[in-house]
Amino acid sequence: MRNNLLIGIAALALTACGANEDAKQAQAEEILAPTTAEFAASLQERFLDAKPGDVIEIPAGTYAFERSLSLKVDGVTIRGAGQDKTILSFKDQLAGAEGLLVTANDFTIENLAIVDSIGDALKVNEGKNIKISGIRTEWTGGPKTENGAYGIYPVQCENVLVENSIAIGASDAGIYVGQSKNIVVRNNRAEYNVAGIEVENSVGADVFGNIATNNTGGILVFNMPNLPQEGHSTRVFDNQVYENNTKNFGHAGTPVASVPAGSGVVINSNDKVEIFDNDIRDNKTANVIISSVYSTGYDGMSKAESFDPFPEGIFIYGNKFSGGGESPDGLELGGLKMIMFGKDGAFPDILWDGFADPEKMVDGEITLEHRICVQNGDIQILNADGPNGFKNPAILDGEKITCELPKLGETKVAL
Amino acid sequence: MLSDWGIVESDGDTLYLGKGSFEYDLITPLFSDYAHKLRTVHIPEGKTPRLGADGDVIEFPVGTIISKTFYYPAGAGENEVLKLSASLTASEGKLNISELHLIETRLLVRRDDGWDALPYVWNEQQTRAELKRAGDIKKLTLVEGDAKSEFAYLVPDANQCSGCHATNNTTREIVPIGPKIRHLQDSSLFNVSAPEPVFRNVDWTDQSAGLNDRARAYLDINCSHCHSRVGPADTSGLHLEPTTVLGPNLGICKTPIAAGTGTGNRKYGIIPGQPENSIFTFRMASTNPAIMMPELGRSLSHEEGVALIEDWISSLEGQCNTG
Numbered sequence: 007m008r009n010n011l012l013i014g015i016a017a018l019a020l021t022a023c024g025a026n027e028d029a030k031q032a033q034a035e036e037i038l039a040p041t042t043a044e045f046a047a048s049l050q051e052r053f054l055d056a057k058p059g060d061v062i063e064i065p066a067g068t069y070a071f072e073r074s075l076s077l078k079v080d081g082v083t084i085r086g087a088g089q090d091k092t093i094l095s096f097k098d099q100l101a102g103a104e105g106l107l108v109t110a111n112d113f114t115i116e117n118l119a120i121v122d123s124i125g126d127a128l129k130v131n132e133g134k135n136i137k138i139s140g141i142r143t144e145w146t147g148g149p150k151t152e153n154g155a156y157g158i159y160p161v162q163c164e165n166v167l168v169e170n171s172i173a174i175g176a177s178d179a180g181i182y183v184g185q186s187k188n189i190v191v192r193n194n195r196a197e198y199n200v201a202g203i204e205v206e207n208s209v210g211a212d213v214f215g216n217i218a219t220n221n222t223g224g225i226l227v228f229n230m231p232n233l234p235q236e237g238h239s240t241r242v243f244d245n246q247v248y249e250n251n252t253k254n255f256g257h258a259g260t261p262v263a264s265v266p267a268g269s270g271v272v273i274n275s276n277d278k279v280e281i282f283d284n285d286i287r288d289n290k291t292a293n294v295i296i297s298s299v300y301s302t303g304y305d306g307m308s309k310a311e312s313f314d315p316f317p318e319g320i321f322i323y324g325n326k327f328s329g330g331g332e333s334p335d336g337l338e339l340g341g342l343k344m345i346m347f348g349k350d351g352a353f354p355d356i357l358w359d360g361f362a363d364p365e366k367m368v369d370g371e372i373t374l375e376h377r378i379c380v381q382n383g384d385i386q387i388l389n390a391d392g393p394n395g396f397k398n399p400a401i402l403d404g405e406k407i408t409c410e411l412p413k414l415g416e417t418k419v420a421l
Numbered sequence: 422m423l424s425d426w427g428i429v430e431s432d433g434d435t436l437y438l439g440k441g442s443f444e445y446d447l448i449t450p451l452f453s454d455y456a457h458k459l460r461t462v463h464i465p466e467g468k469t470p471r472l473g474a475d476g477d478v479i480e481f482p483v484g485t486i487i488s489k490t491f492y493y494p495a496g497a498g499e500n501e502v503l504k505l506s507a508s509l510t511a512s513e514g515k516l517n518i519s520e521l522h523l524i525e526t527r528l529l530v531r532r533d534d535g536w537d538a539l540p541y542v543w544n545e546q547q548t549r550a551e552l553k554r555a556g557d558i559k560k561l562t563l564v565e566g567d568a569k570s571e572f573a574y575l576v577p578d579a580n581q582c583s584g585c586h587a588t589n590n591t592t593r594e595i596v597p598i599g600p601k602i603r604h605l606q607d608s609s610l611f612n613v614s615a616p617e618p619v620f621r622n623v624d625w626t627d628q629s630a631g632l633n634d635r636a637r638a639y640l641d642i643n644c645s646h647c648h649s650r651v652g653p654a655d656t657s658g659l660h661l662e663p664t665t666v667l668g669p670n671l672g673i674c675k676t677p678i679a680a681g682t683g684t685g686n687r688k689y690g691i692i693p694g695q696p697e698n699s700i701f702t703f704r705m706a707s708t709n710p711a712i713m714m715p716e717l718g719r720s721l722s723h724e725e726g727v728a729l730i731e732d733w734i735s736s737l738e739g740q741c742n743t744g
Contacts, residue, residue, distance in 0.1 A: 047555045048555075050555045050556075050578055050580075051554060051555045053580070054554055054555070054578065054579050054580060072558065073556070073558070073575070073578075074581075076578070076580035076581065076584070077580070078580050078583060078587075078593065099710065100558060100573050100710070100720075101558065101573065101575045101710055101717075101720070102581075102710055102716075102717070103710055103711065103716035103717070107580075107584075109583075109587075109590065109593060109653070124709070124710050124711040125681065125682070125710060125711035125716075126681070131590065131653055131656065132590050132591065132653075151682075152682065154681065154682075154711060155679060155680070155681025155682065155683075155711075156679065156681070159679075161656045161679070162590075162655070162656055177681060177682065178679070178681050182679075184656065184678075184679065185656060230676070230678055231658075231669075231676075232658035232669045232670060232675055232676075232678075233656075233658045233678065234655065234658070257680075257681060257682055257683075257684045257685070257686055258684065258686035258687075258688070259676070259677055259680070259684030259685070259686055259687050259688045259689075259700065260677060260680060260681065260684055261676065261677075261678070
């Protein structure tokens with residue numbers, strides 16, 4: 007049996023039968039406003055006392071917190087009245103590295119907003135069966151370097167669903183799924199983040215139906231060294247990835263700080279990635295970037311020897327590309343574009359830094375399963391020739407890039 | 422109420438250790454905003470702790486109660502506390518608190534099904550402490566000579582207790598951190614003896630010990646409860662246990678993963694010889710909750726601890742590509 011628990015002091019507002027929604031909300035705000043500190047304490051106590059199966063409802067209203075919230079009980083649902091109605095505000099936060107930290111399994115959070123947290127907004131660390139639905143994470147002052155790093159941040163999780171959510175203003179990634187397995191990210195909107203949606207060091211992810219716009223980079227599939235798990239097998243499809251041209255406002259030193267403004271979909275050092283049936287347009291550096299950790303400014307760092315820095319087995323097909331590539335970010339890329347394509351020209355839709363594993367070459371060709379394969383009309387790849395200091399960049403097209411890789415299976419998360 | 426446990430009690434002038442409790446100390450303690458700590462253990466009569474298979478962890482019998490009372494020498498003004506490095510210890514089971522300011526007492530209680538963490542906060546009169554499961558914030562001013570710094574002392578909520586004490590982020594069992602062979606000044610108090618050779622951390626302030634050993638002892642007690650191969654910070658790939666060899670997992674030329682603001686625009690955890698360009702010292706010196714490390718348990722920066730880690734990084738040899 008599922009208990010339906012209401013926060014005590016808010017219950018009054020909900021018993022006002024017959025009142026319309028606005029009146030209810032006004033009443034909730036009126037009742038709660040003078041007792042914000044009590045509400046914060048009572049909500050944290052509710053999280054402490056929760057039992058598996060509990061549904062903790064937070065009615066409409068704006069609630070201020072000075073400290074992080076945390077939940078470590080399995081099987082709990084936190085439910086608000088809507089992503090614009092129930093607002094947990096951390097504008098005056100004094101302590102804690104995130105808004106809400108969850109270390110639990112079988113967790114659902116839905117229909118509320120977490121705004122202006124000092125660090126990450128919603129972090130779920132090592133949980134199984136995590137459903138994040140209809141959430142809004144936002145830094146309300148617009149894109150700023152001092153904003154928290156991640157909006158929606160499940161890490162080291164298994165079976166993750168992020169859907170119908172909105173992430174705005176993160177100084178790293180709006181929606182970031184790290185070191186996880188079996189992931190679905192669908193029907194979300196990510197806007198004005200450095201990275202809109204990022205899947206990092208994760209295995210088995212389907213990212214579809216999302217809108218990523220006005221970020222520095224729209225959708226990122228990354229692998230970073232020195233972590234317990236390397237990622238592979240991500241499908242990015244049916245997304246709209248457009249006009250991700252916001253100046254990079256990330257902190258120098260973070261992996262995303264090297265992402266040029268105007269990046270659509272970026273694959274970095276990750277393997278087995280499919281990009282298909284997306285609408286990708288007007289990203290000023292390039293609509294798709296495929297790169298190695300070697301060209302992100304970290305070539306001198308320490309890496310475990312087992313780390314594979316090369317993006318391999320990348321299959322791009324059936325996307326609708328338009329615009330983009332006409333004004334690459336940074337002097338090097340800008341200069342490269344001028345030299346190759348002139349003032350009014352543009353990079354092709356796919357920019358590849360050119361790094362490939364010499365051990366996977368046969369007769370100077372990359373073996374098929376490790377290649378970048380394209381079946382997408384007449385689109386081209388620019389090989390920037392990174393391994394030779396970008397001396398001999400070249401356009402690749404036609405049969406040089408046309409090949410087929412076995413398609414990845416669907417990732418299913420039943421939550 | 423804390424006094425219900427019979428572990429520590431106060432009459433407003435003296436703090437008394439309960440019957441059967443004894444005090445213990447750590448070689449190198451965790452930094453907690455310059456608070457002093459009185460640590461006690463009560464082990465049920467007729468039972469004894471056992472040494473764990475790793476020769477380091479002490480396994481306590483059901484019924485054990487570990488306490489840690491946080492206090493400061495009181496300053497002249499309201500909510501003023503003094504920064505004092507000399508240690509204050511109880512003698513003969515008593516601590517004169519007439520010139521002290523008691524803040525909180527945390528209990529770890531070993532029940533049948535594991536450890537329970539309970540934070541108690543002392544009243545103004547310093548006579549009783551009440552359970553505050555949702556934690557608390559105490560606004561204090563730290564006084565050192567003429568210098569005064571206001572800070573928000575954080576009493577952790579019960580979940581934040583496990584933020585540090587659930588050292589394995591998979592099992593999430595709460596465990597004591599201090600009472601291990603490698604941290605204890607006198608492990609014989611616990612009636613356990615570790616097989617030779619015994620590894621013990623050095624005292625981080627002991628100038629006669631090696632700089633590397635002092636720095637590693639400091640990183641161990643302040644960081645490794647999260648930054649281990651199984652801890653909540655294993656997501657970062659940074660492991661600060663004593664066993665981690667000098668390399669990327671110790672932070673050497675290691676790029677951050679999810680540090681956000683915490684990078685301070687620096688590229689690597691540690692750049693040998695360059696503390697001023699290393700993320701370690703940036704995060705240790707910061708008091709911004711989005712930046713600082715440890716992320717819980719302090720609102721002030723530990724100047725002396727930061728200085729130690731700066732000295733240690735200065736002493737390291739090698740280089741990273743800082744292009």
